[in-house]
Amino acid sequence: MSNVHLELPGSDRALLRRAVHAVEQQLSALPGHSTLDAYRAAAADLAVSWAALCKLLALGEAAPLRECPRCHHLGMSTATLCGYCWLRLPLLSAMTSDAKPASAQTASERS
Numbered sequence: 001m002s003n004v005h006l007e008l009p010g011s012d013r014a015l016l017r018r019a020v021h022a023v024e025q026q027l028s029a030l031p032g033h034s035t036l037d038a039y040r041a042a043a044a045d046l047a048v049s050w051a052a053l054c055k056l057l058a059l060g061e062a063a064p065l066r067e068c069p070r071c072h073h074l075g076m077s078t079a080t081l082c083g084y085c086w087l088r089l090p091l092l093s094a095m096t097s098d099a100k101p102a103s104a105q106t107a108s109e110r111s
């Protein structure tokens with residue numbers, strides 16, 4: 001068995017690698033443009049590549065956090081134990097409505 005890592009063309013990782021490579025190439029080529037118009041066109045292409053990379057990353061919303069009432073470290077809002085002092089945290093349903101994740105909100109709360 002060889003030690004070659006197979007990466008199928010069109011796989012998520014291959015698409016990410018291609019998008020990162022495009023951004024890297026466009027970034028490194030930016031200083032080489034001799035005219036302002038060429039620089040602006042290259043910057044516009046770079047913005048398109050960056051947007052494509054961000055879409056592939058699909059980072060989504062940041063996870064909601066809450067502060068531990070004892071040690072004041074931040075942790076996931078859905079945690080039942082503090083990751084620093086191991087204090088048992090109240091359940092999310094016992095918290096105020098503004099601390100609920102977006103998926104738990106009703107349509108009237110989102111408007």
Ligand SMILES: [Zn+2]
Binds near residue numbers: 069
């Ligand atoms: Zn704590």
